Amino acid sequence: MIKTLIFDFGDVFINLDKEGAMANALDLFKVNELPEELIAINALYEQGLLSTEEFLEFYCINFPELSKDEIIDAWNYILCDFPVRRLEFIQQLAKDNVYQLILLSNTNALHIECIQKHISFFEDFKACFNKFYLSHEVMMRKPDATIFEFVLSENNLKPEECLFIDDTTENTEAAKALRFNVWNNNPKSEDIIDLFSHKKELF
Structure with a gap:
């Protein structure tokens, strides 16, 4: 029961738009697939083992051509209605x-x-x-x-x-x-x- x-x-x-978010991220980061390091960082962030500040800092260091707002927009792209x-x-x-x-x-x-x-x-x-x-x-x-x-x-x-x-x-x-x-x-x-x-x- x-x-x-x-x-x-x-x-x-x-x-969620998982496929669209992935395509958008690959285009933005200019990669063919997400590197293992990014996948690991994302998982750590989901577990609360990284603060938002640390998470964004990691992306800003690895993709210095992108602004913090661009990274946040890409991260939230997955969310729909x-x-x-x-x-x-x-x-x-x-x-x-x-x-x-x-x-x-x-x-x-x-x-x-x-x-x-x-x-x-x-x-x-x-x-x-x-x-x-x-x-x-x-x-x-x-x-x-x-x-x-x-x-x-x-x-x-x-x-x-x-x-x-x-x-x-x-x-x-x-x-x-x-x-x-x-x-x-x-x-x-x-x-x-x-x-x-x-x-x-x-x-």
Whole structure:
């Protein structure tokens, strides 16, 4: 029996343009693929192991032809719209109070600042959840088992009583290995508002 719903944020609630952001970054940085060093720095920033100032300083040193604002714009390029129907969906779930609601997102301070600036109902959205875990605040990130174990321990949960929803296969596979029920949603063809029809066998 499912008692807790654990949601990713990007491409579950807020739409992302991952392909466009990557193409934009490769063009801006004049590279054919992101160097391993950049990927590692990005991951450290998502874990809160680098401050925003340190993160931007790294990029400014490595790409001195770019301004700080250009780097921030490229970093936030991935963020798109947040359909109101998804806000209404989670608000209704919170009102019904049948399930414990948890958000578990790999993100970072710059993205959250941008979302707070451009998504007028972000605080209303956040208020729907019993717990709201952002990777840079808890200093862990998916798909590491530690972040899933942290959520279980913090909330006294059993994984078999949780449904974890994420668009990234690597993340849902990691959760499944820990005995979570999972839905690896496809943002191009599926919508979180249809959760109960997509996963009706669990409810």
